Amino acid sequence: MIQSAATVMERCEILGAISEESGILVRPYGSESMRRVNEIVAGWMRDAGMTVRSDAIGNLIGRYEARKEGGGTLVLGSHLDTVRDAGRYDGPLGVLVALACVECLNASGERLPFAVEVAAFADEEGLRFGTTFLGSSAFACTLEPGLLDLTDGDGVRVAEAVHAFGGDPDALARADRSPNDLIGYCEVHIEQGPVLERLGLPVGVVSAIQGQSRVGVGFVGEAGHAGTVPMEGRRDALPAAAEFVLAVEEAARRQEGMVATVGTIEAHPGAGNVIPGEATLSLDLRHGDDGVRGSALQALRERAKEIARARSLESSWRVRQESKAVPTSPDLTELLARAVEEIGLPAHRLPSGAGHDAAEVAAIAPVAMLFVRCERGISHNPAESVEEEDVAVAVETISRFLALLAGERG
């Protein structure tokens, strides 16, 4: 696995140099750099004894056949597109760890009772069209037809971009393959958070992809002159917003596994010598259990109302986005945890606060995810960094996971 990990690191570096712009890594869907990366990865797939195809949106899929037909297919994978000024591990690491595991099988001529596919999704970050998971949602056949009319910064429609990338926009509504064949989907991804680093663990098993609520919260009072309106009788909207910011923090601290963030705040009209007549802020609330998230959200909504009432203000509450939690498969996750433990490591379970392709693929197959420790939790940034030793643990974990699954289904 040590040799494999070195190869994975080297390949991450190779792919990380293939970009639309020199000096920074940026590789959007359907770009020339994406085409080159797909060609290179396809070559590695073929060298590992896989047959390679592209689906209707341009996801690259390598297939390593089973011992015999009819044993179903396990999909491993992640994505090859990036954000702007990206790191080199978010996405490619999952594809290349999967490829490394197949290479191990192929090197020893080993076949499993099921086929293994490595999926390299063509759009997860949504850089080009502003909508995430185009690749994996096409794979899962859950892509909303309306999305095909989205346009990029040059006015090119998704459908046109798919066609130009060698895909077939008309085929997107048809499933690439029968889901009946699928045993599951397992994705390796950098954690993008600090938990594993703090615990001193190379990998962790994802318990769920958290559900998320994004809300715009507002308080309306009365603006006034900062010098001439006495404190008594002010209807300043900002202290209300401040109380709410603290209430959000407190609510999330009280609830195990919850994160809540106020990332933006504004006072209006926004002048140093004017009492804010209005204050607006964003709330981002996440939890692995939709019921818990719903209750917490409702409690915060009530809290906003109370704060406003006590200050003779009005409050507003606008839900902008709501995504349900995606549970991971208990069976596959249990196998993944056992694989980690076989290496002699504790199988720490942690939720994923970020979205991943696995959340889309969950529509057609049971999913599991393995997180790899990354330095200081930094991602979407050239400073993104993982250790080769941790990658070796990931390759070994997935290899053992395949073996355990083969044992069950053999």
Place this chain on the structure above:
Amino acid sequence: MIQSAATVMERCEILGAISEESGILVRPYGSESMRRVNEIVAGWMRDAGMTVRSDAIGNLIGRYEARKEGGGTLVLGSHLDTVRDAGRYDGPLGVLVALACVECLNASGERLPFAVEVAAFADEEGLRFGTTFLGSSAFACTLEPGLLDLTDGDGVRVAEAVHAFGGDPDALARADRSPNDLIGYCEVHIEQGPVLERLGLPVGVVSAIQGQSRVGVGFVGEAGHAGTVPMEGRRDALPAAAEFVLAVEEAARRQEGMVATVGTIEAHPGAGNVIPGEATLSLDLRHGDDGVRGSALQALRERAKEIARARSLESSWRVRQESKAVPTSPDLTELLARAVEEIGLPAHRLPSGAGHDAAEVAAIAPVAMLFVRCERGISHNPAESVEEEDVAVAVETISRFLALLAGERG
């Protein structure tokens, strides 16, 4: 006084229609509309038996001579320039009430033991050059020479504008008149706050022009992904800012006569799904006693440090502006209060949270101010509104004030 008040209201309307733009009132220093307004007011001054001159910056000054020479000069006045999209009373009301009082004297042929001058300052709001009190600071000979190099939006320097307006930039450094001659300065102005309206009083006596501190406050923590960084161990800068906002409010509520406002706040990088690594806000703190203001400011600075320390953040504190309180003259203010009481009204004393020409003139003469109730405290807005009955009280108060002063000096 009823007739005088009607005239004042009518004249406010006339002047309020003279603007650089149709539809809104905007009358900056040195503009054509300012020239026309000065001509009109000069005519009214002459009709009231005054001699009229312009000083080196273009302040219009009408003089109503004393019974005999050597009795000194009392100055009444305010300003005739406006903000953009202004109301019609902020400034002109003080000039026109002063003029009405002189008209009363002139109508009955009455002369006082001292001369009365009505000063109509040419720049108080600072709309054109972004610096306030150009007119009254030139009158008080306190104008900083460096200000002459400021330019307006068209690149015209103050010195050029003064020259074009018929003034003499070279004479600004020389006093227009000997301060030895001055008995005092008394200004009538709309309150620009809600206090008199709440108390049900037409006028109030200004106790002091409050000193003011403006500070930029910052908290620096660590940005992070709103989904992947657990609550524990976050170094979110915004809740610290929220605590500080509430601390500011509490501090001002505890201290009689203090107002404190956070008018702007920002979270950086400022995205709904990113934990704020930095939060910045503005603090505006005012009080009539500089010692009290200084202590409160120091306590808030310590509080910011404590909040930061408790959250493992850094805090920053940058004083952007500091202006000392300007006390009103106890003697003149006592006379003004007596004048109010003679009408049968309580002489409510209140601080001025906004700056006024009186603060500049205080450099060369004792000052007093009378506030007139304005609707809902609104100013710097076309909705600015005062009642004719209140203006009548103001005219009567200033007339009685002149009579009381004449009695003392007669």
